[in-house]
Amino acid sequence: MGIESTETRMFLQLDAEKQQRVLEAAIDEFSDRGYEKASMNVIVQKAGISKGALFKYFGSKSGLFAFVYRIALNHVKDYLRTVRDKSQDENFFRRLEKIMxxxxxxxxxxxxxxxxxxxxxxxxxxxxxxxxxKELHRESLKFIQSLIEDGIQQGDIRPSLDPKTTAFVLECVLDRFLQAHHLQFLDHSLRLHGASAEESNQWIQEIVELFKRGLENDSKKSREVDK
Amino acid sequence: MGIESTETRMFLQLDAEKQQRVLEAAIDEFSDRGYEKASMNVIVQKAGISKGALFKYFGSKSGLFAFVYRIALNHVKDYLRTVRDKSQDENFFRRLEKIMxxxxxxxxxxxxxxxxxxxxxxxxxxxxxxxxxKELHRESLKFIQSLIEDGIQQGDIRPSLDPKTTAFVLECVLDRFLQAHHLQFLDHSLRLHGASAEESNQWIQEIVELFKRGLENDSKKSREVDK
DNA sequence: TTATAGAATGACCACCTGGTCACCAATAGA
DNA sequence: TCTATTGGTGACCAGGTGGTCATTCTATAA
Structure with missing residues (x-):
């Protein structure tokens, strides 16, 4: 598949400090400028290695990006899986809070x-x-939809809800909420950039409360679990 | 101000067909690749003029972009103003539908x-x-907040709502909804890309219904206006 | 010590960018 | 006809990119 990372044996055999240095330089540049605008020359400079060496380690710019992307994706999957499993016994809205x-x-x-x-x-x-x-959105959709299905099954949210609409709304709010934490220009209403954990949690509470009213299953009072 | 457009008298004196051609080439390239990645060489080719001429008309790449951006912003302001004024007498949720x-x-x-x-x-x-x-977000925030304030004042939505949270949620859903119409990779749940007006309206109804439940003022039944 | 294999280097390459300006063409006015 | 002005051209420029590879360096084994 096209998005396989292509780190070579040479890279994997470097001493850990050097691997770390190269990885951090790449993350730094890709996070600052995205894929297309990121410059291998800058990564090389930041890592303190030659350009030829970097191309030996990863083959190409896209190979290096694939390596970094995989690390990011695995971290996201990890945290989502962890919070989902740990909140298995809680109600839908509590779960939503924890995911945020x-x-x-x-x-x-x-x-x-x-x-x-x-x-x-x-x-x-x-x-x-x-x-x-495709991979990113498959993961995201799968996660949110399973959350909604659980919520319907447990009676926390209305079975009459359209799962697609609900997933759509939830996803865009979640994405924007997280993005506002590190993109200041999107952060004009909630001041999430630089917010403390407590402040962010305040906002989480408010947003989830809004969704609670909109989604809650009236015929079966949402189960309350100790907070 | 930095974002003043810099079309010269020379550009404005071109015959209308040529102006149109240059403008379309610029819109095409900027919409396809964004500002930084858009190439003046490509615009020049698409418009069928020399590069020197293009720089005479607009001074720089940023000058050309400012010209195009202004046109886009004016169109957005126009449609928002029009729909806001025309829906002045309708309830909050109906207005939301019309805005979408x-x-x-x-x-x-x-x-x-x-x-x-x-x-x-x-x-x-x-x-x-x-x-x-700053300009874009000021406009956007102003618009959404005035909509919410009207809704609270008219008794359609709860006065206890936090305006910031509500504005945040509304804004990200509206933005994502519209963006999914032309960015296929964001369009994995609602299939908005290529949707007919009727299909889009179905989704609008569902999304607004969700918000209605979440925002509605119970102590004063939302005013129904003939549909 | 020498030879070899592996690792690393950085000058170079073709290609691309936004921008410049000497030069040319067309037109109007004297 | 000549001159001045306006509009337009495209070769050229400096700077940047991802990628290549001849050369050098380093470590290890014999």
Whole structure:
């Protein structure tokens, strides 16, 4: 498949400090400028290696990007899976809160990877564009829809809801919410950029409350679980 | 101000067919590739003029972009103002529907301008970045907040709502909804790309219904106006 | 110590960009 | 006819890109 990462044995055999240095330089440049505008010359400079060496490690710019993208995607999958599994027994709205909070944590813990991930989501800026985007959106959709299905099954949200509409609305709010944490120009109403965890959590509460009213299953009061 | 368009008298004195041709070439290239990646060489080729002439008409790439951006912004302002004024007497949710429908109309009628406008909104890709983004977001926020304030004043939505949260949620759903009409990679759940006006309207109904439940003022039944 | 294999280097390449300006063509006015 | 002005051209420029590869360096084994 086109988006296979192409790090060579040579790269994998470097000492850990050098691998780390190269990886950080790449994340830095790709997160700052996206795929197309990122410059291998800049990455080389930041990493303190020769350009020829970098091309030996990854074959091409797209190969290097694929390597970084995979790391970002795996981190996203990890945090989503972790929070989903840990919140299995909670109600839909509580789960939604936790997913948003985990997203904020991800953005704060791995700012570079988060920027790369969301830049791809919003702009499609990547090599092998179709495959990467298909993969990203398949993952995202699968996750949100399973959450909604669980919520309907557990009686937290109305069975009459159209799952597609609900997934659409949830997804765009979640994406924008997280993106506003690191893209200041999108952050004109909630001041999420630079917000403390507590402030972000305030906003999470408010947003989820809004969704609660809109989605809640009246005929079966939403299960409350100890907070 | 930095974002003043810089079309020269020379451009304005061209015959209308040539002006149109140059403008279309620019819209085509900027909408396809955004500001930074758009190539003056490509625009020149598409317009069938010399590069020197193009630089005489607009001074620079940023000058040309400012010209095009202004046209896009004016179109957006126009449709928003028109739909807001025409729906002055309707309830909040009906207004929301009409605004979304007008947005879909804008996207269909001026696909190039819509792409340019939303690309700036989502990526900030433009010259004089701070000024343009400030202007865009000021307009957007002003519009949505005035809509919400009207809705609260008329008793359609709850006064207890936090206007910021509500504006945030509305804005990201509206933006994503419109963007999905022309960015296929964002269009994985609703199939808006290539949707008929009727299909889009179906989705609008569903989305607004969701918001209605979430926002509606219980103590004063939302005013129904003949549909 | 020498030879070899592997790793690394950086000058070079073709291609692309936004922008410049000497030159040319057309037109109007004297 | 000559001159001045306006409009237009495209070769050229400096700077940047991703990528290549002849050469050099380094580590290891014999």
């Amino acid at each position: 909070a985990a997203g904020v944590d991800f953005v704060h813990r791995y700012p570079g990877l988060a920027r790369i991930y969301y830049h791809i989501i919003f702009t499609g800026d990547s090599p092998y564009k179709d495959e990467i985007l | 429908a007008a947005g879909v109309d804008f996207v269909h009628r001026y696909p190039g301008l819509a792409r340019i406008y939303y690309h700036i909104i989502f990526t900030g890709d433009s010259p004089y970045k701070d000024e343009i983004l």
